[in-house]
Amino acid sequence: MNAVLIAVLVMLILSLLRINVVFSLAVGALIGGLVGGISLTDTVSIYTDGLGNSASVALSYALLGGFAMAVSRTGLPDAVVQLALKIVGKEGETKKKSLSKVLILLIILIISCFSQNVIPVHIAFIPLLIPPLLKVFNQLKIDRRLVATVITFGLVTPYMYLPAGFGKIYHDILFTNIKESGLTIDKGDITTAMALPALGMVVGLLFAVFISYRKPRTYEDIDQGTEERTGYTTRGIIVALLAIVAALTVQLLVDSMIFGALAGIVVVYFSGALKWNEADPVLTNGMRMMAFIGFVMLSASGFAKVLQETGDVEALVKGSVALIGGNQMLGAFLMLVIGLLVTMGIGSSFSTIPIIATIFVPLCLELGMSPMATICIVGTAGALGDAGSPASDSTLGPTSGLAVDRQHDHIWDTCVPTFLHYNIPLIIFGWIASVIL
Template sequence: MNAVVIAVIVMLILSLLRVNVVLALIVGALAGGLTGGLGLGQTVSVFTEGLGGNATVAVSYALLGAFAVALTKTGLPDAMVEAAVKLIGKEGDTRRKTLSKALIVFVILIISCMSQNIVPVHIAFIPVLIPPLLKILNELQVDRRLIACAMTFGLTAPYVLLPVGFGQIFQGILKDNMKDAGLSVTLADIPIAMIIPIAGMIAGLAAAAFVYRKPRTYEMKEIAGQKSAAYTKKSLSIAALAIAVSLSVQLYLSQSLDVDGMIFGALSGLAVLFLSGAMKRGEADELITNGMNMMAFIGFVMLAAAGFANVLEKTGDVKALVEASTGFISNNQVIGALLMLIVGLLITMGIGSSFATIPIIATIFVPLCMQLGFSPMATIAIIGTAAALGDAGSPASDSTLGPTSGLNADGQHHHIWDTCVPTFIFYNIPLILFGWIAAIVL
């Protein structure tokens, strides 16, 4: 049995059984390591060594959560809620309520898309924007699964398709790794090759909007750290300044100095709130702790996912899985493209990051695509789609963990059943189908 298949299946089954994702990743890694012949001691050692791979991400998200909760002292969440209330109209106004629901979903979708390219902050906006809006979403009876699908689309599709912001990084990694594997392509080729797969995601988003259009009832619960606070023009100005400083620092560090700026971006925002007096010294510790608690889940999952990925890589069974699949291909491009996408799905579901997946699968898929006679454009579509599958539906992806962290702020949104299962159905399945079509027609 292949270690990758065993590890991913164990992890997914445990997750679907509502076992905590962190525990599911650890048990899955153990099963994969033992199946791959690493032995208990080496599996534990390799898993532990891999934990550091996402340490920066975990600390970044913890500080972002702290910054988001600290912003509540400025009254910004209440101001956002009051602004949203004006959209709802009078109780019983069905048409106004329907338009309000559509507008809020559309705004969240646009902000999510902008977070990848125009203002590339990735999921940093979620702890600031989503928790304060939960009461409004509850009042409008918006199905949070639709919001999760909208955010995951916005966190994935733009960087896969558009060569700016995170898209420039993703497509640069794809181009460089394909070149290293023996196939030279240009950056201009990648967006064209990915149009058909992204069309599948657009179709999936439309289907999700249709399926989750019906009202869904949630309890009105207080959110930890999100206590009502009076706001003034001055306090809102301080909040706006803190957000602007945080984003500016993050963008400067990431764009100009080419380093991850989320930690110091969040820290600079906290500094503005502290120095302005919006966050008092006596309450700073409690606020920051509450914020870190809100984002702790995503941080621990990312740490466990790094260890899980390290175990899979050390077994050597990723390459063995591809080689075993070639026995079914028999130089048939149609079967070959489908099998490569399915194998890519298995690999990326465990790793959970398209950026980390490309170096692994490009090395194996490029020679196989060349052997089967796929065009360079078709090869881009296969590898790009296989990588995107992880971000679109994996329990270990920050593109699913981010939406969950915001939507579950009041404990009423399950990561697996309310985020990962919907995004898998509406994005991963269309991605495989449309990626398959792209591989055949390009």
């Protein structure tokens, strides 16, 4: 039995049974380590050591939650809600509903895409933008599974295709690891090679919008437990914008989301929008809102460490080679499926590339695949599973905003919809691209 396959299946089955994701990852890692021939004591030690690899990420998300809550005190979310209500109409008149849905979903899609490339704040915008809009979604009866699908598209597709922001990081990782694995490529070819897989993501999004979730879905207007809003002022909006600019500038200058969030919080502090005697509970509430993501990322890091130590990723590939028998089409398909399994388990496409490139590149060369096809297979296999993985920030982010009133389930309302609408088209279009390139 392959330890990677068993560990990922255990984690996914437990998650689908609504077992806490952190617990599911820990149990999956434990079983995977034992199946991989690692002793119980060593498995626990490896898992514990791996937790530290995501400590900075977990702290980043906690501080981003605090920053989002601090910015909310400036009145910016109230301004967003008021704008949305103007679009919708106070009573959400029927004649405006279709246009209102399109406009709001389009705005969310654009902001999600910009968060990866134009203004690389990643998921930091979600707790700031989405919770205040929930009542608007309810009024329009928008299916939150659709909103989750839209946001995840914006969090994944831009970095796959565009070499800017997080996309530049992904393309750099892809280029470096392919080169170090024995194949020299032109970095500019990555965008061309990833064009068809990106088109697959577009097809999945359109299917979700026009077929899967086009019907209205009813939610209750539930008090989110936040403090009563006091409206917004021009000064408050200016402070919020300055805080966002400060956070973005510092993040880009020092390459740290932690200090970027701190910079934004300091601006809100000294503006007077957040009183000193109220700061601690406000920031604590914000950190609590994002804490779940941090814990999942920590657990996923330990899970990934155990999988790497088993050595069964390579064994999984070697086992597949026997089935391939020199068949390029079958080889491409199996490599994409293996990439899906690995990324679903560890929850990070950026971390998957170094794991699979060292194995996939020599295999592609042995099968006689072109450099463009090799780029497509490794790049697509890395991105596969980012949408749909219970441990991915591309699914945890949407859930953090949509589930604040406890009417949105992380697994069944975010992970399953995004898995079906994006991973299936990615495999199909990635496979086609690898054959024709």
